[in-house]
Amino acid sequence: MKIEKILVPVDGSDFSLKAVEYAAEFAPMVGASVVLLTCRLEVTSLLSKELYEKAIKDLDGHAQALLEPYKEIFSKAHVPVTDMVLGGTPEDAILQVAKGEDCDMIIMGSRGYSDIKGLFLGSTTHRVLQLAECPVTVIR
Numbered sequence: 001m002k003i004e005k006i007l008v009p010v011d012g013s014d015f016s017l018k019a020v021e022y023a024a025e026f027a028p029m030v031g032a033s034v035v036l037l038t039c040r041l042e043v044t045s046l047l048s049k050e051l052y053e054k055a056i057k058d059l060d061g062h063a064q065a066l067l068e069p070y071k072e073i074f075s076k077a078h079v080p081v082t083d084m085v086l087g088g089t090p091e092d093a094i095l096q097v098a099k100g101e102d103c104d105m106i107i108m109g110s111r112g113y114s115d116i117k118g119l120f121l122g123s124t125t126h127r128v129l130q131l132a133e134c135p136v137t138v139i140r
Contacts, residue, residue, distance in 0.1 A: 059087075064085065
């Protein structure tokens with residue numbers, strides 16, 4: 001199995017940082033690039049056009065700021081990285097990007113910032129483990 005592209009979803013948690021640090025060490029060993037993903041809230045289309053656009057701009061700006069320290073870690077490790085911000089639920093975004101970007105592997109934290117906590121793993125991690133079509137490495 002050749003690993004060329006690794007998806008690393010992040011949410012600003014300590015577990016995300018650990019996953020990024022692990023991926024920054026692992027990716028160069030296999031010659032892989034990284035897709036760095038974070039999710040933002042969906043914005044309702046019931047807003048006026050101006051409010052909708054402002055909400056999207058604000059949420060995307062916050063998401064890009066969240067990605068910056070992680071991008072720096074990959075840059076220092078000389079790992080090629082592409083960053084993405086998607087709206088929606090994290091598990092759906094992770095599964096969509098993993099498939100759409102033909103990722104060979106997902107490296108993610110065992111827990112993150114979410115409203116619903118799983119019993120041992122975060123609910124997002126648990127769902128990704130169940131539904132991902134590629135190998136998933138969970139970092140704790």
